[in-house]
Amino acid sequence: MKIVTFNQKEISQIGLEFDELIPDKIYQWEKKDFEKYEVPIGNSRFPLRDYFDVDVEGSAEFPADVKIIINGDLTRVKYIGSAMSAGEIVANSSVDLHCGSEMSGGEITVNGDAESYAGREMTGGLLTIKGNTREFCGASYIGDWRGMTGGTIMIHGSAGKQLGECLTGGEIYVRGDCDILAGIHMTKGYIQIDGDVTRWPGGQMQGGSIVINGKLSRLLEGFIDFEIVTNPEVSGKQLKGKYIKYTGDIARNGKGNLYLDADKNRNFL
Amino acid sequence: MVYEEPITDYDYKVENCTCAFCGCNCDDLVYLVKGGEVKGEIKDGVVVSGYVDGGHVIGVRHACRLGASKVMEDMDQRLLVPMIRDEKGNLVEVDWETALDKAAELIANSVRPVFYGWSETSIETMHYGLELGELVGAVLDNQATICHGPSLQGVQNAGYPVMTLGEVKNRADMIVYTGNNAMNSHPRHLGRYSVFPRGYFRKRGRFDRTIVTMDPRYTDTAKMSDIWVGFEQNGDYEFYNAMRAVLRGKKLEKDVISGIPKEDIEELVEAMKKAQFGALFFGLGLTHTLSKQRNIDIAINLVQDLNKFSKWNLIPMRGHFNVNGFNIFMAMEQGFPYGVDFARGYPRYMNGETNTIDLLTREEPDVFLVIAADPGAHFPSGANRHLANIPVIQIDIHWGPSTELADIVLPGSFIAVEAAGTSYRMDGVPIYMKKAISRPETTRDDEWIVNELLKRVQKIKGIKPTVAGK
Numbered sequence: 001m002k003i004v005t006f007n008q009k010e011i012s013q014i015g016l017e018f019d020e021l022i023p024d025k026i027y028q029w030e031k032k033d034f035e036k037y038e039v040p041i042g043n044s045r046f047p048l049r050d051y052f053d054v055d056v057e058g059s060a061e062f063p064a065d066v067k068i069i070i071n072g073d074l075t076r077v078k079y080i081g082s083a084m085s086a087g088e089i090v091a092n093s094s095v096d097l098h099c100g101s102e103m104s105g106g107e108i109t110v111n112g113d114a115e116s117y118a119g120r121e122m123t124g125g126l127l128t129i130k131g132n133t134r135e136f137c138g139a140s141y142i143g144d145w146r147g148m149t150g151g152t153i154m155i156h157g158s159a160g161k162q163l164g165e166c167l168t169g170g171e172i173y174v175r176g177d178c179d180i181l182a183g184i185h186m187t188k189g190y191i192q193i194d195g196d197v198t199r200w201p202g203g204q205m206q207g208g209s210i211v212i213n214g215k216l217s218r219l220l221e222g223f224i225d226f227e228i229v230t231n232p233e234v235s236g237k238q239l240k241g242k243y244i245k246y247t248g249d250i251a252r253n254g255k256g257n258l259y260l261d262a263d264k265n266r267n268f269l
Numbered sequence: 270m271v272y273e274e275p276i277t278d279y280d281y282k283v284e285n286c287t288c289a290f291c292g293c294n295c296d297d298l299v300y301l302v303k304g305g306e307v308k309g310e311i312k313d314g315v316v317v318s319g320y321v322d323g324g325h326v327i328g329v330r331h332a333c334r335l336g337a338s339k340v341m342e343d344m345d346q347r348l349l350v351p352m353i354r355d356e357k358g359n360l361v362e363v364d365w366e367t368a369l370d371k372a373a374e375l376i377a378n379s380v381r382p383v384f385y386g387w388s389e390t391s392i393e394t395m396h397y398g399l400e401l402g403e404l405v406g407a408v409l410d411n412q413a414t415i416c417h418g419p420s421l422q423g424v425q426n427a428g429y430p431v432m433t434l435g436e437v438k439n440r441a442d443m444i445v446y447t448g449n450n451a452m453n454s455h456p457r458h459l460g461r462y463s464v465f466p467r468g469y470f471r472k473r474g475r476f477d478r479t480i481v482t483m484d485p486r487y488t489d490t491a492k493m494s495d496i497w498v499g500f501e502q503n504g505d506y507e508f509y510n511a512m513r514a515v516l517r518g519k520k521l522e523k524d525v526i527s528g529i530p531k532e533d534i535e536e537l538v539e540a541m542k543k544a545q546f547g548a549l550f551f552g553l554g555l556t557h558t559l560s561k562q563r564n565i566d567i568a569i570n571l572v573q574d575l576n577k578f579s580k581w582n583l584i585p586m587r588g589h590f591n592v593n594g595f596n597i598f599m600a601m602e603q604g605f606p607y608g609v610d611f612a613r614g615y616p617r618y619m620n621g622e623t624n625t626i627d628l629l630t631r632e633e634p635d636v637f638l639v640i641a642a643d644p645g646a647h648f649p650s651g652a653n654r655h656l657a658n659i660p661v662i663q664i665d666i667h668w669g670p671s672t673e674l675a676d677i678v679l680p681g682s683f684i685a686v687e688a689a690g691t692s693y694r695m696d697g698v699p700i701y702m703k704k705a706i707s708r709p710e711t712t713r714d715d716e717w718i719v720n721e722l723l724k725r726v727q728k729i730k731g732i733k734p735t736v737a738g739k
Contacts, residue, residue: 043406
C-alpha cells in the first residue's frame with residue numbers, strides 16, 4: 001500500500017488542475033517525481049512543490065494500492081480524482097469543480113463541500129461528499145444525453161440544480177435537500193433524496209426511479225397517474241412506509257417512477 | 270413625441286447599408302451623408318460603389334429608432350485616440366505604437382487572459398482574435414455568456430429546428446413570441462420579418478397571421494397580439510411541460526398550471542396544431558428564468574412535437590448584431606460556441622468554469638481584453654470589482670463604463686458604417702456589411718488592431734508571424 005499525502009503550502013487564486021494526479025498515473029511515482037512535476041494553472045504549468053509538500057510512504061504495484069490524502073484549502077483545486085479507475089482519494093477540505101468526474105472505479109471522500117459537476121459522467125466507483133454539492137452532480141457533459149452511467153454518489157448534505165441530469169445508470173443518495181429538476185432526462189438509475197425538494201423532479205424522465213422522502217413543493221403536470229404503495233421495492237432497495245408512486249414524465253411518454261413519501265406529501269393526493 | 274423635419278441637406282445617399290444594432294441586421298438602410306468626397310462611383314447622388322471619404326452620416330432612412338440612434342454620429346462620446354492610464358489614474362493620450370506594445374506585453378505575459386466581447390465587430394476581426402487566443406491560451410467568450418448562452422446549451426441538448434426570417438415572412442400564419450418584447454427590443458422584427466409584412470403565401474400580411482405572446486408581463490408586444498398567455502414568473506418549464514402533455518393527448522389534472530387555466534392551454538395547443546407554418550421566437554425571458562437552458566430544451570422539444578401535426582420552427586431573438594456570428598464562427602472553428610478555454614492548448618468548454626462571469630467572480634483572470642462590449646455597464650458588481658483590480662485593454666468606439674475600468678484604450682472603427690465586415694443575422698444568415706464613410710483619421714479598424722496585437726505577441730514569444738486564415 002502506498003500513501004501519498006499532499007499538504008498545502010500556498011493557495012493559488014487561479015485553479016490548480018489535478019486531473020494528472022490520480023492513482024492510475026502516479027502509483028509508481030516517488031517523492032522526487034512529485035518534486036519535478038509541474039501542475040497546470042491557467043495557461044501555464046508551475047512546480048507542484050510551490051503549492052504542496054508531498055510525502056510518499058510505502059510502495060504500490062497497481063493503482064488500486066494507492067491512497068492519496070490531500071490536506072489544506074482545496075476550494076481552488078479542480079478535477080480531483082477525475083477519470084480515476086482505482087485507488088482511494090481523501091480530500092480533507094471543500095473541493096473545486098469536477099471532483100470525481102468521469103471516474104470509473106475507486107473511492108473518493110470529500111470531507112467538505114464539492115463545487116459543481118461532482119461525479120459528472122461517472123461510470124463506476126464511490127464518491128462520498130460529506131458536505132453539500134452544487135449544480136450538475138452526476139450529470140452529463142453539455143449536450144450529451146448520457147450522464148452518470150454507473151457507480152454511487154453519496155451526498156451527506158444538500159444538492160443543487162439538475163442533480164443526476166441525464167442519469168443513465170448508477171445510484172445517487174442525498175441526505176439533505178435538493179434543488180430543481182433532479183433526474184431531468186434520466187433514463188435509468190436510482191436517485192434517493194431524504195430531504196425536501198423544491199420543484200419538478202423527473203422532468204422529461206423516461207426511465208429509472210426517484211425516491212423523495214422529504215416534502216416536494218411542486219410537481220410537473222407530466223406526472224398524473226398515481227397509486228399508493230406500501231413498503232415498495234425500488235431498484236432492489238426495500239423502502240419502508242407509504243409512498244405515492246407516479247409514472248412519467250408523460251409529456252415525453254416516459255416510463256420512469258417517482259416515489260413521494262405519502263405522509264409528507266398529502267397535498268398531492 | 271416631437272415632430273422632426275425630414276433631413277434634406279445631405280450630399281450623398283448610400284443605399285443597402287446594414288444596421289449594426291440588433292440581431293435583425295436590417296440590410297435595407299439608406300445613410301444620408303453630408304460632406305466629404307466619394308471614393309468610388311456615384312450616380313444621381315447615390316454612392317453606387319466605394320464610400321464617402323470624410324463624410325458624416327446625418328440621417329438614416331428605414332431604420333428603427335434604436336438602429337438610427339446608433340448609426341447617427343455621436344462624436345462627443347467617440348473614442349478617438351489610443352490612451353494608457355498613468356500612475357495618477359488618468360487616461361492619457363499615447364501613440365499607437367506605445368499602446369499596442371504595452372497591450373501585447375500584458376497579453377503575452379498573462380497566465381489567465383480572457384478575451385471578451387466580439388459581438389459588435391466583424392467575423393474577420395474574430396479570426397485574428399481566435400489566433401491570438403490560441404497562441405496565448407486565453408478564454409474567448411462573448412455576450413452569449415450573459416444572454417443566449419442557455420439557448421446554445423439547449424440547442425446542444427435538443428437540436429435546432431431551423432428556419433430563416435424570409436420563410437417566416439412568406440409562410441408563417443402563426444407567430445409566437447415567448448420571453449421577449451420584440452416591439453421594444455427588435456422593433457423592425459415585426460414590421461420586416463414576422464407580423465406585418467405581406468408574404469408570398471400571406472398576401473394580407475397581419476390579417477393572415479395569428480400572433481401569440483407568452484410572457485408574464487403584459488408587454489407592448491402582448492398588447493398588439495391576438496392571444497396573450499401571461500404565465501407566472503419562473504413557471505415556463507411547467508407551462509411547456511403541460512403543453513407537451515396535452516399534445517400527447519393527455520388530460521390535464523390540475524385546473525390551473527403556472528397561472529394559466531387548463532382550458533386555455535388546451536385551446537392554445539389546438540390552435541398551434543392547426544397552424545400551417547408556425548414560428549416561435551424566444552428571448553431572455555425564457556433563457557434566464559429558473560430552469561435556464563432546460564426552458565429552451567423543452568421549448569425545442571415542444572416544437573419537435575408540434576411537427577408531428579404541422580410545420581413549426583424556432584429562432585432565438587439575438588441581441589447584438591453579430592452575437593450569433595461569434596457563436597457560429599467559434600462552433601465552426603473550434604466546436605464550441607462560447608466560453609472556449611485554450612489554457613491547456615486545446616479548446617475546452619464548460620459552463621460555470623470557462624465563462625467570463627464565473628472566471629471574474631472567482632477572481633482568476635489577470636488580463637482582460639474587451640472588444641466591442643461594455644462589461645462595465647452589464648456585468649454584476651462582483652465581476653466588475655475584479656476588473657478594477659487587473660489590467661483591462663479596451664477596443665471600442667465609444668467612451669463607456671468599461672473605459673473607466675480600462676488601462677489601455679485602443680479606439681476602433683464602426684463596423685457597417687466606417688468599416689466593412691461579415692456578420693450573422695439571428696437566423697444564421699451571413700450578411701456582408703459595407704463601408705459607407707471613412708473612419709476618423711486617428712482611429713484604426715478593429716481587424717487591424719487585433720492583427721497588430723497578434724503580430725506583436727508572436728514577436729515577444731519568438732514565433733514567426735503568420736496571417737490568420739490565409
